[in-house]
Amino acid sequence: MKKKLIIMAILSSTTFGCQPETETANTEPVTAATASKEQQTVQVMQQMFQAFNRHDLEAMASLYADDAVFISPEMTEPKRGKAAVAEIYGPLFEMAPGVQDEVKHYIYNGKDEVAVEFVSKGTVENIGPNDPPQMKGKTFELKIFCRLKVKDGKIVEDVTYFDQLAFLQQLGLSE
Template sequence: MLTEQNIKTAMQSYLDCFNQDDLEGILALYAEHAVLEDPAGTAPIRGKAAIREFYGRVVNGKTRISREEPIRGSHGNSGAMAIHIETQTPDSILVFHVIEVMEFDESGLITSMKAYWGRSDMDKK
């Protein structure tokens, strides 16, 4: 049975893999038919092949994620975390303040990830 601790551990692994530029590690956390919305409300990215393409663009050595608060569990198969994402551009550093919500299957794989942020949640350094 999936536990709250399993969810929190998987979400921390997601952050760790991202910050180590470990694309394969990130993909190993996702179920084959997972759905990703980043940002939430945009066209869903469906399936591991499309998710690989998405992360292939952002796992690039120029982007890092930090938690703003502890990862939060739930009474179901989901968790949430408040993060900020910093990415270097040729002219500046962009900072996105994001809430990510992930849902998991019984084996602990991510079936859904939604990243909640809007234009007003982005700053330049």
């Protein structure tokens, strides 16, 4: 009987201890303060993706702190400040006017960060004079992971990772 109880305890901790995809993975006790911090952090993340899908650069920038830091593999060094929103996303919206992000999963860390797995889909409709012509008309579907750090209702750090080679291959720019 004791052995059965131990096995049941192990199974319940591994099966029922997992967090649903869009819930928190939090080891802190839930209090009104942590719930509101979680709600605020998740709400900022959701607003950012909604603004992205509307291609609303102004609304996106309003969600970032004045000294926000952006880190991503396509950048040679971090970008800083609200102005980086237009610098990063403006050319993407111009190149692929129908680009949309779909959040697949997110996890709140119990403090001030949310990790987000999402898919970005679009078609290259506009290319610049220095862009390879074979990009035009190419569709892409890119799996992306980002971590957003939120303080006082603003994103202070946006670290994003994606497979650059997969993106270039989808655009016909690499084998």
